Amino acid sequence: MRRHELTDHEWELLAPLIPRAATGRPRVEDRQVINGMVYKIRTGVSWRDLPERYRPWKTVYTRFRRYALDGVFTRALQQVQAQADAAGDIDWLVQIDSTIVRAHQHAAATGRKGGSTQDEPDDHALGRSRGGLTTKLHLACDGRGRPLVILLTPGQRHDSVCAEPLLEKIRVPRTGAGRPRRKPDHVLADMAYSSRGFRTYLRRRGIAHTIPEKDDQRKHRRNRGRRGGRPPGFDRDTYRRRNTVERCFNRLKAFRGIATRYDKTATSYEAAVSLASLLLWARSL
Structure with a gap:
C-alpha cells in the first residue's frame, strides 16, 4: 500500500458498495481506480497529473464523474451508516x-450562463463572500464526529437559512425492515442558528436542541415582558461538545481537494466530499 491509498480494511468495506460492470470489455481494476480518486482528492492535484500507476487519468476521471452523477458515493455512505446504526x-x-471553502480559479472558470441542468444548480454552489468566490459546506455529524449529510450552497448563504434543508437530508436506512431513520435525538448548534423559526421547526419534529440565544434576541424578549415568553433551555455541559463538528471539518479539510474547491461543478465537489466522508467512516469502524 502506498501513501494516500486505501488500506485492506477500507477496501473490504467499500468493495461491496462499488457498482460493477456486468457486461463489456474488461476494465481497470476497481481498487486501482478508487485509489486514484482518493489520491486526487487527498493531494489536490489535477486529474491530468495523476501518477501513471493509476492507469490513464481519463479513465479515473470518467468513472469518478459517472459515480458523481449516479450518486454512488452518497448511497455507499448511507449503507455504511446503516451498518453502524444497526450495531x-x-x-x-x-x-x-x-x-467556507475557497474556490480555485479552475473552479471559477465554469460557464454559469447556460442555466441549470437536471443534476446541477444554476450557480454551481459558487458565490461571493468576504473571501472572494467561495462555496459554503454545511455539515451534520454524529456525536463521534462522523459526517451524516452535507449540503452545498454559495458562500454568501446564511447558516440559519440552510438548517432545515440540512436536517431534512438525514436519511439512515435500516438493514432490515422499517423506514429510514430521519430524526436526531438532539441537535447542537452555535449562535448562528438561533432563530425563532428554526426552534419552532425542531419543536414541531420533537427534537431536543441546545442553541445559545443571541444577545439582541434576549434583550428583545425581556423588553416584551410576559409576552416575550420563557427563555429557551440551554445546557452548558452539552454545548461543550460542539467542538466535535469543528474537528470533523478539520479531518475533512485534511483532504486538499476538499479544503480548496477545484471542481467546476457542484455535483463533482459533493461527490468528493462524500468520498472523503466515506473514508472517515471506514477508519472509525
Missing part, C-alpha cells in the same frame, strides 16, 4: 455547522 454505533447527538 448501535451512531451517537444521535447531531451537530450542525458550516465552513
